[in-house]
Amino acid sequence: MYKRTSLSPEQALQKARHYCGYQERSHSDVQDKLYSFGLRKKDVEAALATLIEENYLNEERFATQFAGGHFRLKEWGKVKIRHELRQRQVSEYCIKKALTVIDEEDYEQTLSRLATKKWEILEAESNAFARKRKLQDYLLQKGYESDKVSAAVRTVAGG
Numbered sequence: 592m593y594k595r596t597s598l599s600p601e602q603a604l605q606k607a608r609h610y611c612g613y614q615e616r617s618h619s620d621v622q623d624k625l626y627s628f629g630l631r632k633k634d635v636e637a638a639l640a641t642l643i644e645e646n647y648l649n650e651e652r653f654a655t656q657f658a659g660g661h662f663r664l665k666e667w668g669k670v671k672i673r674h675e676l677r678q679r680q681v682s683e684y685c686i687k688k689a690l691t692v693i694d695e696e697d698y699e700q701t702l703s704r705l706a707t708k709k710w711e712i713l714e715a716e717s718n719a720f721a722r723k724r725k726l727q728d729y730l731l732q733k734g735y736e737s738d739k740v741s742a743a744v745r746t747v748a749g750g
Contacts, residue, residue, distance in 0.1 A: 597628065597630070598628045603625055604638045604641060604642075607621060607624060607638055610624055615657070617680065618650055620679065625639070650682060651685045651688060654681050654685040655688065655692050658672050658693060659692050667733060667734045668730075669693065669735075670735065672689075676689065702730065702735050703743060705729075706746070710722075710747040710748065713725055726747070727744050
């Protein structure tokens with residue numbers, strides 16, 4: 592059986608620096624990691640404070656990179672990005688700020704492109720209502736706002 596050994600607060604802090612240096616992390620991700628090293632609450636709070644002071648941990652920077660990256664790479668909509676950031680306990684201020692990095696024109700173009708591509712994939716669906724419903728469900732699942740999804744479905748489905 593594998594037995595986990597706990598690290599000293601200094602060893603854990605060093606590992607956390609490396610963890611944060613590799614890519615941006617949310618406060619809750621780092622907090623969970625520190626607890627996984629066997630630290631107590633007081634030591635976790637001290638380590639988090641040190642990481643923030645040393646600028647290894649910055650919630651606003653994390654949120655901005657997360658929003659931009661998930662929009663560009665995974666083509667997520669703002670609803671899904673907001674939800675995921677809330678899951679990671681990012682403040683509402685940082686979430687709002689992060690969503691402003693997404694260019695509105697790029698956002699609309701991405702939604703339009705996704706809608707057109709999915710509409711073509713759903714070509715085999717003979718029932719027009721079912722085809723529209725599947726397109727709508729897909730775009731909502733990607734995290735786009737329902738009013739924008741409805742407009743995109745009307746545009747590609749012609750009515």
